[in-house]
Amino acid sequence: MNWNDFGARNRRLNPLWSLGAGMNLGELQPYKEMIALSVLLQVYYLELESSEQRTREDLVELAWNSLERFGITKHGSPESVERLVDGLLWSGGGGDFEAYYYEDLSREIAVQKYKYFTVDEDATRTSWEENGTTVYRLSEYAMELIFMSHEIIDEFQVSIKLLEIQMHIKHGRVTRAMQDVNELISRVRKMTQQQQEYRNALRRNPKHIFSEYGTQRHERLEEIHQQFDEERKHFDNIHRSLARLANDEKDVIDFNELRQLSERVELSRRVHDELAGVVLSIFETETNLRLNFPEIFWGAAGFNFRTHVWEEWVKPEGLPDGDSLETLISGLFSPSQDFIYPLAWAWEEQEVGFLLEEGTDDPEEAGEEEDYRYVPRGIPWTEVCELWLPVFTGVAEQGSFTFTAEAFPEDTRQRWAETPNAVDLWVQFFHSVITVQEQEAEGHGAADECQKLIQRLIADHPELEVLRGARLRTTIASEPQGNVCLPGLEISPYTITIVEK
Template sequence: MNLGELQPYKEMVALSVLLQVYYLELESSELRAREDIVELAWSSLERFNITKLGTAESVERLVDGLLWSGSGGDFEAFYYDDLSRQMAVQKYKYFTVDEDATRTSWEESGKTVYRLSEYAMELIFMSHEIIEEFQISIKLLEIQMHIKHGRVTRAMQDVGELISRVRKMTQQQQEYRNALRRNPKHIFSEYGVMRHQRLEEIHLQFDEERKHFDNIHRSLARLANDEKDVIDFNELRQLSERVELSRRVHDELAEVVLSIFEAETNLRLNFPELFWGAGGFNFRTNVWEEWVKADGLPDADSLELLVSGLFAPNQDFIYPLAWAWEEQEVGFLPEDALDEPDEAGEEESISYTPRSIPWPEVAELWRPVFIGLADHGSFTFSAEAFTEEQQHKWSLTPDAIDLWVQFFHTEITVQEQDPDNKQGGAADECQTLIQRLLGANPDLEVLRGKVLRTTIQGNNSPSISWPGLEMSPYTITIIER
């Protein structure tokens, strides 16, 4: 059909009309004659702010195009039938005559009342809007409508869907209740505030659902009496049982929701101090300054137990706790030497030797990195970039691995000459490594004055993993200014 300026919007407006007729049908409203559907089309144009694009002729043409095909019969469309493995013709309508309502309407006004066909109903159910925003009360109205028309199988399917949906809602409410018990400040979360604002609405919804269930049970009773010769009694009994199960899961949902409101009210009235926003627990203040520095620790092993939670619990992490302790290794005299006092009877003082980085080994491992950087402008840490022997040495030299982390934390400028006063912070050891490499490899002099930046490849890139080492895929690059 040609709708003039409305042509680009015809599918959207048509679906809106079908949806409005669907709601009227659920509410048992008989305002579904052709003239009423024309008014619904105009209301859709007004809601979409495109009223000026419509004319009386185009809107009526749209409605007629929904009610009848061009030939006056069914619509036809080709589709591929998987069973017969050939193209077939599907015949369908969007509207059919509602005979019960039309019978009454003809007596009063002589108008034909329409309702949605099964195909149109399926189109409504497949629309994203209905799937996401379908309220429980509307679903109950639909079940009641199916029972009223004797569609027991369809009502059974809808009751099953309703039970699944209500159980999912109950699970979500229970998760919120558990979170509220762990931390009362969840009341002020977006979900908690929204629930509190909808308190009255939720109570009204529960009352409305109880009325719907009463109507459904009455409809089932009438169906059993009036259509007992047509309806399968076993199917009707199963439907009654499913409806009763649906009522019970609704009651469970109502019980959980009301218990949450009770808990929220109790917390607000009796425990207001939980929401005062007092300062949280701080390790530096509450543990280190107020406890450890003031009272000390019972023994040296307690320190590892105290701070181990601040580091990764898994030893194969990029920076495990064991490496942190290795940084504190010291060289003391042998224990047997401590047991032998000198001739003067004075204990020999214990010399302290701090652990240092084995620069020759570290520089040898990093030399291929900077050679690749000078030749290609970048270098990526990967298994393919090293021989098996080099991989083994990398896994045994955590100091070389640590430097990747330090390069990653900041941009490093390769200085023009070996500085007397090096950059502070994390760049100190990076500059030491660079100057050692440049001093031993004249080919690397091209890097002087360059800015180096280290990044980690995207989330889809696998980590580097070989025996004794697991590490992120770092890439060091020369940045052009």
């Protein structure tokens, strides 16, 4: 059996299996799936007619229409009908519906979230100004339920459907052509809604231009433009076929059906024009963003909590539990910070030495204030180079070296803990890629302390000459390892690697 598309089939059928599930409608319980589907269908035709009578109160009225149509009005009550409508708008928890499905790639059970109705933002914006009500529209999942018997999938091309309509009209199949025109209108409206959602998201946050949806939209732009060109020709051919059908088959064709078909074709042309207008407005918005706000396209410098943690991770994916939130933000607000370096080391950085500029034996000047010369503290390079020699020897021989407790004998670990200048160099190596100088500078006059260390080691140990010109990168060890705990010191397990020569 080929399991490659099982997950897609599973996700496609979940909304159908869950339709009406979990509802307790009393005497309407045996009919809940039938009533729910009828409400979806009625909303579908309202969208085809561009009617905005799709508020919650309108949906309740549509449900009563279904009960009357099916002859089961006596089994319904205001509470049960409203419960059915609310069960279509929201899940029992008030949010998305959830169902399990098999994920093909990961080969694991995953959770699918979906809705049968979503808010029609454009229509709601107008209705809120007038009467403060929310207008709903069918979601993609609900549209698939309606067209599932017709095998309408996302990849179904609009131009192919237009050609099919033209063939039906040419052969006098008016009823079939009417059905296809309605399906085409729904397909184009769905594309329009997707473009409107992207446009609204782009207006709220320009960063959506870099999102997966924005990238996919740009990949589909060429297809959309080709459809616009083909649609003009197809619509002209359809109108000519309708006129020819009215003249040649006037004795067998129902002119009322032909008139309705002509009106639906004209509506189809208008929704295509609406799609074109939305695409052009998005293009205008993106052009304005690129022209007037070029900084949003610049690469982000560094890492910040709001963008990389909160907006790109926590808000889209959420946290597994409440304790995770405390763990996430405790480091930002807790007065007790995690250990980094001993405080004594910070005070040592402030210590300076003073040397007499000149000694004097003149007793007459002995009582005067002595003049001292400021001498800043330096790095004990001899001791630091001894500690770092095994590190660069390992890099030269094996291509990398990881700072772990096991990498050094006990006496060397004690010396590392007592030599803050040697430990500080790990942090300096970690901030950037270090390219070892090709030529030895006179008097160890390197650009920074990292280069000074390397040049001193190479000068004293010729076997390290192989490091000249190498690019060194320092990272935290990828494998889960604990921090290196030395006497009075805790340090991350850094790994220094040759990335390019």
